[in-house]
Amino acid sequence: MAPRFPGRIALACSFGLEDCVLVDVVARHRLAVEVFTLDTGFLFPETQVLWSTLEARYGVRITAAPADLAPLDRTQAPPWERDPDACCAARKVVPLRAKLATLGAWVTGIRRDQTPDRATAKVVEWDERFGLVKVNPIAGWTAADVAAHVRRHEVPTNPLHERGYPSIGCAPCTSPVRPGEDPRAGRWRGREKTECGLHADRASGGGGIPRP
Numbered sequence: 001m002a003p004r005f006p007g008r009i010a011l012a013c014s015f016g017l018e019d020c021v022l023v024d025v026v027a028r029h030r031l032a033v034e035v036f037t038l039d040t041g042f043l044f045p046e047t048q049v050l051w052s053t054l055e056a057r058y059g060v061r062i063t064a065a066p067a068d069l070a071p072l073d074r075t076q077a078p079p080w081e082r083d084p085d086a087c088c089a090a091r092k093v094v095p096l097r098a099k100l101a102t103l104g105a106w107v108t109g110i111r112r113d114q115t116p117d118r119a120t121a122k123v124v125e126w127d128e129r130f131g132l133v134k135v136n137p138i139a140g141w142t143a144a145d146v147a148a149h150v151r152r153h154e155v156p157t158n159p160l161h162e163r164g165y166p167s168i169g170c171a172p173c174t175s176p177v178r179p180g181e182d183p184r185a186g187r188w189r190g191r192e193k194t195e196c197g198l199h200a201d202r203a204s205g206g207g208g209i210p211r212p
């Protein structure tokens, strides 16, 4: 995918199963795609270990997009309780926007069947919001496709997945999911919020990396 874009292209990695699969693909095929993450400061310890494990296993550097964050005010309720949208904006969207301004295209691990917001994701689309090409190579994959790739290539993943966390974000905003619940039910549980604000506004499409 890299040679088709004259500008820089980078994979946004939040250490979910899909992102680990894409790190595996980028590294094994030696694609000229840099890998970055958004370090909110509230990652699970298990996620931080996975970060190091992926770097060691694949010999890639996963850089944190620079974030200009004010120190936490311990006299107030924490930001994820006061206003989670503002918290996500400051710790995810603003750093992402600054990072994407340096790129010609970004790669994400979103899948259409994850949320209604993602149901119309194209494999390659114009990201109106951030003003660059957006590549969603596994948009058409199912969770079973992702699991099969992980097994086949022994991709390192977050051990929290085995403890009831199918979707993992920041520690304060992620809870385990009960049997039968939606895989993202543990994200911002008890609130209407379902997305960080990183992925929105798209139309339908197909293609991508062939399924495992």
Ligand code: SF4
Pocket (backbone or CB within 6 Å): 040, 042, 079, 080, 083, 084, 085, 087, 088, 089, 091, 092, 169, 170, 171, 172, 173, 196
């Ligand atoms: S997921 Fe929670 S802690 Fe993380 S940036 Fe969003 S509101 Fe803040």
